[in-house]
Amino acid sequence: MDNTQAIFEKLKIELLKHHSKKFKEDFLDLHNYDQGRFFGELTREERLLVYKYLDPDELADTFDELDDEPDLIAEYLDEMAPSYAAALLNGMYDDNEADILGAVRNDKLHKLLSYMQPVDAARVRQLLKYEEKTAGALMTTEFISVAVDTTVGSAMNQVKQEAQYAETISYIYVVNESNQLIGVISVKDLIVNPDDVFIKRIMNTNVVSVRDDEDQTEIAAQIRDYNFIAIPVVDERNKMLGIITVDDIIDVIDEESAQDYSRLAGVNSEDMSENPWKAVRSRIPWLVTMLFLGLISAMVISQFQNVLDKFGVLAVFITLITGTAGNAGTQSLAVAIRRLANDEEGDSVFKLILNEVITGILIGLLTGIAIFAVILFWQKNMVLGIIVGAAMSGAIFVANLVGTLIPIIMEKLGMDPVVASGPFISTLSDITSILIYFNIATICLANFY
Amino acid sequence: MDNTQAIFEKLKIELLKHHSKKFKEDFLDLHNYDQGRFFGELTREERLLVYKYLDPDELADTFDELDDEPDLIAEYLDEMAPSYAAALLNGMYDDNEADILGAVRNDKLHKLLSYMQPVDAARVRQLLKYEEKTAGALMTTEFISVAVDTTVGSAMNQVKQEAQYAETISYIYVVNESNQLIGVISVKDLIVNPDDVFIKRIMNTNVVSVRDDEDQTEIAAQIRDYNFIAIPVVDERNKMLGIITVDDIIDVIDEESAQDYSRLAGVNSEDMSENPWKAVRSRIPWLVTMLFLGLISAMVISQFQNVLDKFGVLAVFITLITGTAGNAGTQSLAVAIRRLANDEEGDSVFKLILNEVITGILIGLLTGIAIFAVILFWQKNMVLGIIVGAAMSGAIFVANLVGTLIPIIMEKLGMDPVVASGPFISTLSDITSILIYFNIATICLANFY
The missing domain is CATH 1.10.357.20 (SLC41 divalent cation transporters, integral membrane domain)
Known part of the structure; x- marks a missing residue:
């Protein structure tokens, strides 16, 4: 803990002395979560320097860790050039991106969306439509799916190409030509099986999924019971929409247990306003x-x-x-x-x-x-x-x-x-x-x- | 849910009609968690049939899902031949194995250990020494570690061989010749990097680990904050001992929140005895x-x-x-x-x-x-x-x-x-x-x- 604080001090000095290259190197060496903690300690002026020294993609990984404070991030976005903000949002996992855009003022939202690729903007708009605390609001669309008639070798090639954009590669979902979820394989399966085996032969067809309108408490119970790293989200026709990862579910479990305590006392935990x-x-x-x-x-x-x-x-x-x-x-x-x-x-x-x-x-x-x-x-x-x-x-x-x-x-x-x-x-x-x-x-x- | 019950009924009929092959096939098609639920519904006689029709290794995966009821499993073990019980325990992840053996009567424990490979028995004895609710008691020793001077290609070969015994392959830990933890790479890193790259060049040296005597509440906080799938456990010399996976941490978080509520009312939640x-x-x-x-x-x-x-x-x-x-x-x-x-x-x-x-x-x-x-x-x-x-x-x-x-x-x-x-x-x-x-x-x- 003390060690981390010493690193933070060193980073702040590098930042204020404009040692941009050294700062970037040392900052990126930190775990994303610690990057987030460091960033949270900065003043507005120091943050403006960070936006100058880091690419939006690099800062996006940091901001992905601040996913429980969308309001704060919405304020940070106001400090950035809109093009930088849009690029940063684009680099984030889209469940977090949607949470933040949900906290942004309406006029600002349109501006940000106008700076994004139309296809990304459309996807985020879609996510913003889901009701809070449903599977749809929690899910990310950055998963890997493969066609049922591919082989292990070509699936592995696809994973190699898509891995950096996917939130997890622990599971690879198998879909048919209508994009319906029909099976799942783990990355373990891909690694241990020979390249020429067909996915169809090794996939698990007994796949547990949740509907996009399902409540987060139910989903938390399923992830806990089945010990999943992620669970797929489908629509009413079993079309694959996204995945919910276990780290988001831990936040849900934490939140629910705090809520139970507050509700016992008749306090609405979401309205912890200071007014x-x-x-x-x-x-x-x-x-x-x-x-x-x-x-x-x-x-x-x-x-x-x-x-x-x-x-x-x-x-x-x-x-x-x-x-x-x-x-x-x-x-x-x-x-x-x-x-x-x-x-x-x-x-x-x-x-x-x-x-x-x-x-x-x-x-x-x-x-x-x-x-x-x-x-x-x-x-x-x-x-x-x-x-x-x-x-x-x-x-x-x-x-x-x-x-x-x-x-x-x-x-x-x-x-x-x-x-x-x-x-x-x-x-x-x-x-x-x-x-x-x-x-x-x-x-x-x-x-x- | 209704669907699962229908499958359970079908399985019971197959079991009682001694359709051993069909039963085995359909049972193994179920997710491990559902296998555990099904097994929990059986009578003693039905369970004895299951021990006959399934190999101990197959049932081990089921029992890994019943990890929150070590006392119950200890009772099941009494129903089995000691050699079957020992083989079954051997097939389980060793954190669960140790939990169960901790619940077994002393005379039975010695008998079971005597049926195990000496090296396995020694490892389990070691795990049994850790105090409850510490990292050592929660961890499994079934992780994958590679030497720092290997290449991506040979690390991948090692993963292929060890994957089926490892509790997770999401992270591969990098150790030096004294078995000290010096880095970590994700399976993603292995997949996207060319075979001839040295692990040393791509590993993350800023690795977050916990000590074997650390309290589970602290570990839960770290897994939650850093969004880890697993966290490595080391001894006082930074030697790699095991890993704790996120599914066990979810159980800890659940348990702690239930405890807080009970302790508010002055009820000791661990002593929910029926006496x-x-x-x-x-x-x-x-x-x-x-x-x-x-x-x-x-x-x-x-x-x-x-x-x-x-x-x-x-x-x-x-x-x-x-x-x-x-x-x-x-x-x-x-x-x-x-x-x-x-x-x-x-x-x-x-x-x-x-x-x-x-x-x-x-x-x-x-x-x-x-x-x-x-x-x-x-x-x-x-x-x-x-x-x-x-x-x-x-x-x-x-x-x-x-x-x-x-x-x-x-x-x-x-x-x-x-x-x-x-x-x-x-x-x-x-x-x-x-x-x-x-x-x-x-x-x-x-x-x-």
Whole structure:
């Protein structure tokens, strides 16, 4: 890491001293990802020097690594001569190119497209039409396909010629005369087989592909399950359109897991704007929904106002009981979601519920006894200890059950169990906890006082 | 999907009717992942037939896809003749082989190793020594390396011979006479360069590698950032030991994101045992910690017992205020964590805090006004409405601030902000919410009654 920073410093000095040749040499020696990091540290003036010293094709490889920041790149493009910008875009993989052009202002977009080869411009326009987060929006059209009636030798020659433009050569796709995907071979197959073997004989016809309108989450699951380096994208007629590579899918998986966490809190992760008004607009709906769900609990408590008036100390423990039960329910939820993610079904779901029931009883008892002891020691009140201890046990048992059942039901209804379960479980567990607490209190107080 | 099930049914029939040749042909036509799914559906008797009809090498490819269930495979091995089991393990990639042998009982392990070639057994024993979740435990030794003084042509010949044993041929690693890693070339480089070019001239010497004791999370970050298909693993002397491939890293990323979620709820994700006692032992510590933190809130409430006795309806809204403030704090937390994950620093952290302050004031005001209106309508009590509304505004403002500051502080202290922040924020926000609520109530009641 320190080493990289030292190289970056050296590069900056070369840049500012206008040692253009040395700079170019050392810069191109870096891995593309490090080139991207270096470029990100530069000032506007330093960047203008880079555009002077590097060919657009060379910088294109750097920019391919900045593919998660299309808005930033769109700003960089503004600093360049349009012809340089167009050439640079042209040198990038076209999935990244389309992402960036999607972030460029409309007037600028037309200008850039006018500087491109008509055929490239048309291809990019086509990619820009796909909806975000679909296979079409993720794919690149830079793949290698061969005709079904070629031999290994001539396929290899084709790979030699097209390799530098292809995003991966791990798979070579086999198409018929209508450009329909009918098979796949790996570069390994090409290397180990003799030149005169026909592709048809060695290709795998059981090829897994995705449709251009398929959602990225589904595609991520397939790449993960099948351990692919890339997956082909086809249209409704099975015509080969492009490929999605595993590096883009890793970004999708990362993004989705961050999104799940944000959505749990009702925050729209794509709208991480720095504008407080927008933040308010994005957060208020979930917050107010939860507020109104919380009002149900408040209404239930107000039904027990007469018990509270007689025995005011009960109020002290409401939050403790609802909070602890909520925590227990969240634990059950976490376990249930993981089990469901592992695709367990049938018997196993029943076993999961049974286990949670037993776990809930055990945890409820232990926690109830603990809080009983604490209250006996703190408040010196046996009846209060019994009420809170018993209520805690019951509330935890119910919360565990709710935390297990709700995600199972959500999944059966086809909803995402991670995101939808949280609010329901906290609200339901709050209400049942309060009901259990005040009913136990009413019974005990009637018997003891 | 339906199509696959139909094929599975057909395969089962072939199996039970002892059409061994047809079964073998159709089974091997499936993608390895689907072979694994099919195999997972079989009964013990059906599996015994599979061991009869398939060579161990053929089934090895299937078992390589079941790499996330080493315990299950260890059970399958028990069903096979030891010589078949040893041959099957030998046919698997050795990272998976080591995982499975790690799950096998000790007596069985020695028996299996005794059936292997001594050199293979020694290699697996070596892999078994690595600690879980390190590069050494994840890596496979089935990579291709070439000497630095070879030509493209002879390297290509070596690839042809070794390809079927290598887990990937995307990269060919270049080593010196002491087996130290000094460069890397891609299979693309081999294909496009003429046969007589020396590897030394075209290799990339700026090769990114990881040490065998490095943690899997770090490795995942590098593979993601550099968009690698595989990363080489070296020892402390830079000797080449193995490679880690991107498919294993996707599993790591998946696992880590599931873990984060579970750890948020204090559930140990690795101990997803079906034994309720173990579940209790794993969940109770966090739950009891949270219970005692919750007791602090209860003690704070009990300090205001006199206010509660005079104005019992206040008890109705404690949970609502702490709950809503907690939700608002969680939203800020989610935003802060995402921003921190994007590595923002300096100015930007200050801006994040400022934005959250403004957002907190706005959301607090809006929510306060909403709850004021609800209480006015429901309880017909202007003073209660003012108390709850004002307390809600203040509590949300503080919770937002806490939800932003705690993860920033956690990160500065080198702790994982996702996992450690949750409990602190809910406890802190509960206490401040209660203090704000009852202090406002005390002031208002002193003035109005």
